[in-house]
Amino acid sequence: MYDFGSSGEPHPIPRGRSCARVRPQKVSCPVSTAVRAAFVAALGCVAVSFNAITASSTQLPNQATRETREAASPAAGQRATLEQYCQTCHNQKRPTAGLALDTARLDDIASDAALWEKVIRKVRIGAMPPPGASRPDPPTVHALVASLEAAIDNAAAKAPEPGRPEAFHRLNRAEYANAIRDLLGLEIADISSLLPADDSGHQGFDNIAEVLSVSPALLERYMMAARKLSQLALGRPPRGPTVDTYRVSSLLLQDVRVDEDLPFGSRGGIAVRRYFPVDGEYSIKLMLQRTKNSENIVGLGRAHQLDVRVDGVRVARFTVGGEDNGNPAPQSFAGRFTGDAAWEHYNHHADDRLEARFFVKAGARTVGVSFVQSILEPVGVLQPRPEYTLSPEQDESQTGNPGIESAAIGGPYSVSGPGDTPSRRKILVCQPSRESDRQACAKTILSALARRAYRGSVTDRDVGTLLGFFEAGQRDGGFEGGLQLALERLLADPRFLFRVEADPRGIAPGTVYRLPDLELASRLSFFLWSSIPDDALLDDAISGKLRNPDVLERHVRRMLSDSRSRALVDNFAGQWLQLRNLRNVEPDGALFPGFDQNLRAALQQETERFVHGQLREDRSVVDLISADYSYLNERLARHYNVPNVYGSRFRKVTFPDSRRGGLIGQGSLLAVTSYPNRTSPVLRGKWVLETLLGAPPPPPPPDVPPLPDRGESGKPASVRARLEMHRANPGCATCHAPMDPLGFALENFDAVGSWRTRDSGREIDASAAMPGGPTFTGPSELRAFLLGRREQFVDTVTAGLLAYALGRSVEDYDMPAIRSIVREAAPGDYRWSALILGVVKSTPFQMRRSRPQDDAFLAGKSSDVVGDSASR
Secondary structure, rough: OOOOOOOOOOOOOOEEEEEEHOOOOOOOOOOOOHHHHHHHHHHHHHHHHHHOOOOEEOOOOOOOOOOOOOOOOOOOOOOHHHHHHOOOEEEEOEEEEOOOOOOOOOOOHHHHHHHHHHHHHHHOOOOHHHHHHHHHHHHHHHHHHHHHHHHHHHHHHOOOOOOOOOEEEEHHHHHHHHOOOOOOHOOOOHHHHHOOOOOOOHHOOOOHHHOOOOHHHHHHHHHHHHHHHHHHHOOOOOOOEEEEEEEEOOOOOOOOOOOOOOOEEEEEEEEEEEOOOEEEEEEEEEEEOEEEOOOOOOOOEEEEEEEEEEOOOOEEEEEEOOOOOOOOOOOOOOOOOOHHHHHHHHHHHOOOOOOEEEOOOOOOEEEEEEEEEOOOOEEEEOOOOOOOOOOOHHHHHHHOOOEEEEEEEEEEEEEOOOOOOOOOOOOOOOOOOOOOHHHHHHHHHHHHHHHHHHHOOOOOOHHHHHHHHHHHHHHHHHHHHHHHHHHEEEEOHHHHHHHEOOOOOOOOOOOOEEEEEHHHHHHHHHHOOOOOHHHHHHHHHHOOOOHHHHHHHHHHHHHHOOOHHHHHHHHHHHHHHOOOHHOOOOOOOOOOOOHHHHHHHHHHHHHHHHHHHHHHHHOOOHHHOOOOOEOHHHHHHHHHHOOOOOOOOOEEEEEEEOOOOOOOOOOOHHOOOOOOOOOOHHHHHHHHHHHHHHOOOOOOOOOOOOOOOOOOHHHHOOOHHHHHOOOOHHHHHHOOOOOOOHHHOOOOOOOOOOOOOOOOEEEEEEEEEEOOOOOEEHHHHHHHHOOOOHHHHHHHHHHHHHHHHHHHOHHHHHHHHHHHHHHHHHHOOOOHHHHHHHHHOOHHEEEEOOOOOOOOOOOOOOOOHHHHHHHO
């Protein structure tokens, strides 16, 4: 889980990351030339003038600011323990894995903290000593680990090391979309249409600063996004109508209500979240699902009502099917026959007329398309489907339920006005009644926007830069045209696109200092909301009150209770648990025919609702493992064989037995740790080790042999039996020994999370034995095993929270802070709020080390402020 370095020094910013790296190439792009030139000038000068940013800070003395634990005296048998169990393999003559413990200093453990942190992790999880070697008993292990941790933690308390995150931290696209929402009141329905996906770094997080680079192509995308969003926010009419097509997955079963934004009593269809730029006339064109081979439209045998709604209000209704258009094609053994010409035309073109125009007011709207659910029961004795039918698709075109294949929304075809949207109300806080009032009103608007966008105080020079763009824009576009160009410039400013943490002027290289309040406010808001600070947080930061612990805690609790804290679930938990990988899971259709898009969406929602419920109720993070409940709808309950759950609505359900419960019983996580055609105890064991216990195994060697397809003599064999053949190789056994047993205990869950008792015709063996002796069978006993290591699990969650909050990898020098957070949260049973508050109050979150003496990057003598550079 951790990428521990060999030294305790923070990683400096690479010298190669200079302003030349983000200089755009000459390309053709519909972006304001003035805005592009200003952006390049500003971004180029950020590096030059970065060191001159004036910020108030408190330099910390080289002393602990809190009472530390008493240093535990070295255990009497510490060296003896190492000699007996470790130094046989880890010595100068035989430094296995490059580790020599016979020369390591036990009288000054803190001087080589990275080495001892590695030892702590390996010993605690039981990965060392290796299988087959003599192992210390639990009290001996505990004494060794406790003494090592105490020595490291006490040294860290006297000389805190906060590290040095990257100075430039670009907003990832999720943060960008949230910042636009909170700055302009503008919801971006699909951010992927504006910006590409971000690279991921430590633990798969996509907010790690060191991987959020800026290429010329990405720079142009930001330019185009600034232009489009500034127009949408002010309701500027587009040059002409556009058409956006939204497709429905062919794997989505449309016999039930498929989206909570669709009305009760409906089935199938699609709900589209779309932003309409102006009040005006728009259109929708629908296509119906077709059979795979014959391309006949499905479900035309009887009439179905199809509704189009905007924010729940019906704007169009169509009747689909039920028309008499001649004789259909006969069913035959001889192959595919055609029917009457009128029937053939109808079966291929019945949706040609499913098009309507309607008036929509500007703003974010939900366009819902769905069929009216009809509850019909056939009269008489039900007859089985004839087995001789060789054209099931042909029969489906008559008797099945129709479904939506795509919805194309176009417009505006006529414009009635910019509309009264949340974004216009948020931006236009004044309206000039005379031309002479325009400048003053624009200054008021732009000053307020710049304060939020730049996340701090703004100078007259900052506002003057924006007013220059306003003057240029209003010559041709009037007052709102000028605001649109100024807003485009604002959204292209480096201080909006980047979180910049500058060393205070005059501070000595390598000095630990407390973050200024404004930078602390920015860290806090992007941690909890993935967005910019709000006015309440900015006010206290500007006034210097945020450094007060009581004020800071009040803001943390306020922000956690805000709906925007859902970002912690979507962005932190989704990546920490690898839940985002569920979108790429494609089980073998022949082996798992019941896996459809409905199930995929239900699995995703289950885990999201489960984690969000834990956070909202401020439960113990240990409940992520121990909970005996989850959130299910009828589709997911059927998948789990849970009775008496009906309908598409999710509700909290307590499981009747101990098979399910907690994260390890959720189908989403079981599916992302499986292969398309089988389970993988290795992937599941690795996920448990890495995600829940914080002890990832080393990567496999390049020449590792693949898992055999069959057992001995070519006979069918279970995955477990084939893995045991694979582990017969001593080189493989070392890594697999602490990993595979965790996966074996989950073998009763198949590759999509369903419960099973047999594999390849044989009874499943879900028993497991960890190195050193712990044994367990099945998920319930695995859950108990993990709960016996609850503090280690909480350590892992806290480390993930800290990495996500800082936007950098967790290093060895962060471990004392992590252990301190966990200890202080223990009396409250490790509640979410206690861990989050602990992260916010920690040394790595509140402090920073200035650049090293030999790091010349960003060293400059200019006294200009970053934002002013663009005006030159």
